[in-house]
Amino acid sequence: MVVTRFAPSPTGYLHIGGLRTALFSYLWARKNGGKFVLRIEDTDKARNSDEATQAILKAFEWLGLEADGEITYQSKRDDIYAKYIQQLLDEGKAYRCYMSKEELEQLRETQMANKERAKYDGRYRDFDGTPPEGVKPVIRIKAPLSGEIVVHDGVKGDVIFQAEDILDDFIIARADGSPTYNFVVAIDDALMGINEVIRGDDHLSNTPKQIVVYEALGFDIPKFYHVPMIHNSQGKKLSKRDGATDVMAYKEMGYLPEALLNFLVRLGWSHGDQEIFSMSEMMELFDPKDINKSASIYNTEKLDWLNAHYIKNTPNDKLVELLSEFGVVLTSHDKKEILLDALKERAKTLKELAGMVEEIVTTPSEYDAKALKKAMKEGWVEILNNFGAKLTNTEPHLPSEYHAIMEEVVNEMEIGFGKIGMPLRVALLGKMGGPNIDTIMAVLGKEETLLRIAQAIAKNK
């Protein structure tokens, strides 16, 4: 069974890059009928917060990503890590190192000065003398000092590291006894049964260290997929400082979860020429073997296009529900179907859609000067009055019925359609632009239409 995971450290909101690797992991597990588990890496007490964990969970909920089983918190697993540290100590695969931070610092400086790689010199590796007084030891793992470590990566292929280039006896437990990242990640992944690790390729160079831990403990090494970074417009790793990387900010901007997910799944992954993927298609078609090798630049142009697409394809009752979060209540509006059908073709975001609804539903208080100049030409008052008079004597409901009245005026007065369309539009909305004028009238209803015509004439005559 395929078991994947998402393992954020709760230092803030869920970020776009994290969401994409989470999505990949989720899709791969679902496609294989496996499990997708969540582990909160909250060992850095200074930087973690509960709110951050909640924020991540909230974002998952919004997007409909569901983790399987209980959430694992690293902060509650100290006993487990302690046990394995002890085991390695007992087996002679790890040892106490009494070098102080200052000494380490000094060693590092000397090495740097000689243009050597900063590297622990192994001075306590085989130490059996009397430890120095007053130093709380750290625990280091005995790492291979030569030979190759090969990461069999599903995206990059086999990546070969030389132990002497990158390894030293790295610390697995700090002086205060707390375990370090590369150690706990390996243990947790192994113990949680994770056999397919999909994560950012910024972790690629950590992987050999984790492999050292797996091997010391006799655990099976999972399959790794290191997905390329998402870069900002400067070509650097996308970070929380880049703005609009908070997943929930997209909700507030009026993006639909399906649009955001579709957008992200296509960043670094593709399936031929297909651009639109429903969640079920993603689950069916996603395969990490199709992940790209190169980083991509974060650019949301396509997200807007996708969002517009998904808005067009969202049923009106669903839109009514979503719009309520943007302060627009249409629940009891009798013409909401006509209104939304006309408007959802033109909105890129829900926020925009909400704005468009407001613009139509609200009686204009002022009239755009340019629009007035363009639309209110010779005879416009007479035309609108004529239209108003005809409207008063009928009971139209559908756009086509309003349209028929407009045609009547056009024929009778022998004028072009624009002669009535433009002034009517400006009279009703205060500006040019917007949906068909007959649709607008059908939505407004007869009374409101007449009122707006009267007001426009009174104010602009």
Place this chain on the structure above:
RNA sequence: GGCCCCUUCGUCUAGCGGUUAGGAUCCAUGGUUUUCAUCCAUGUUACAGGAGUUCGAGUCUCCUAGGGGUCACCA
């Protein structure tokens, strides 16, 4: 600096030795629309550079350049 990864239109990408190098987005133009948007059509724009292998290279090899990541008692 060491190590590792990457390099096709502005952007997201297809391509897996033989293609007029395809799609999408963006932009521009035209059509539809009383307006705007949608929609449709058309167009501009790409294999980082250099060697080699081969009848033939975006595709394979090597070198160069450029970009990125990572080198903690952070995760």
